[in-house]
Amino acid sequence: MSPVQPPALVLVTGANGYVASWVVHNLLHKGFSVRATVRSHGKGKHFAEEGSWSKPFFDDGKLEVVVVEDITKEGAFDDAVKGVDAIEHTASPVTLNADDPQELIVPAVNGTLNVLKSALKIGSIKRVVITGSCASIVEILPQPKVFNESDWDEQAIREVNEMGRGARPMLKYRASKTLAEKAAWDWYKEHKSKIDWDLVVLNPPYVFGPTIQAVSTPKDLGASMLDLHNTIFVPGYKSKEGLYASSSYVDVRDLGEAHVRALLRDEAGGERIIISSVDVAHSLEPNPIPSHPDLHKGFPYETEKPVYMIRYDGTKAGKLLHMGSWEAPEGVSDWYRLKGKEEITRDVLADCERRGW
DSSP states (O other), rough: OOOOTOEEEEEEETSSSHHHHHHHHHHHHHTTEEEEEEESSSHHGGSSSTOOOTHHHTTTEEEEEOOSSTSSTTTTTTTTTTOOSSSEHHHOOOOSSSTTTHHHHHHHHHHHHHHHHHTOTTTTEEEEEEEGGGTOOOOOOOOEEETTTTTOOOHHHHHHHHHHGGSHHHHHHHHHHHHHHHHHHHHHHGGGOOSOOOEEEEEEEEEESSSOOOSSGGGSOOOHHHHHHHHHHHHTOOOOOHHHHHOEEEEEEHHHHHHHHHHOOOTTTTTTEEBOOOOOOGGGGSSSSSEEEEEOSSSOOOOOOOOOSSEEEOOHHHHHHHHEESOOOOTTSSEEOOOOHHHHHHHHHHHHHHTTO
């Protein structure tokens, strides 16, 4: 399958979200045109507001905003996909407050399948990229493990099937992501002979970094960023075990870059790819958030190196997308170095300071 090149028109679903905003940002700055879907006119108005980073692109016609009120309805994306060259599907619920697991599973699965079904009807599409999650890969095990793209989170599906509403909140979310990705790959394999495009799923773990979507308070942040905000600013928010559970994360700006590379690089087609980088805040100098001089210090006096229970193998992203947290391999000229935890933390704190948080 030929890669998708600028100035191709790319549909981005759920475009007002945390990750999606950076996907839109990176696509536009790489020369693509973007059709952004939102659930209401109000959720998309910030793209055209004076002073927003996106307004020049909106004024130039490189960015258009369309409303898709309910992604679970059959044919929801039929109009939105007309004339596009590729799709970046990011719209999916992220919450730990659902009572019934189906509150998460139905929109995650049906929203994904509706995008694929609409893409089936359009002859111009070359690639569909889905924002998955390491939630569909990881399982909580009694021993440490490095997970890769061959792993699936069957644990969450089992618990939801057995316990329903009584399942743990995080496992309800993990089950929704796992079932949505499984449904996407099953549909793709079933219809592969009828389509002229291929599928890519990008699976990030925790996603951190500065926010460019419309938010007014920390409570408006996405799940990962709210978790990081509370971990830094709220002493005792996480136990030592909670802090050591995983060492894996990715910067939201890097994830936005991965979405662009998933279009540009032919090798990514038909692949499932983990995007991951492998007590920072209080030690940064100069302090990027002077209004909060006494940040939570975590457990700085531990003498033993922590054993991280969950890690992810980023080899595939390095091979296919030329992205990784290590130095560029010999002969690779377009290598993209993923940001480290110090840079991410500094930029997050500076963003919070700018917003008065």
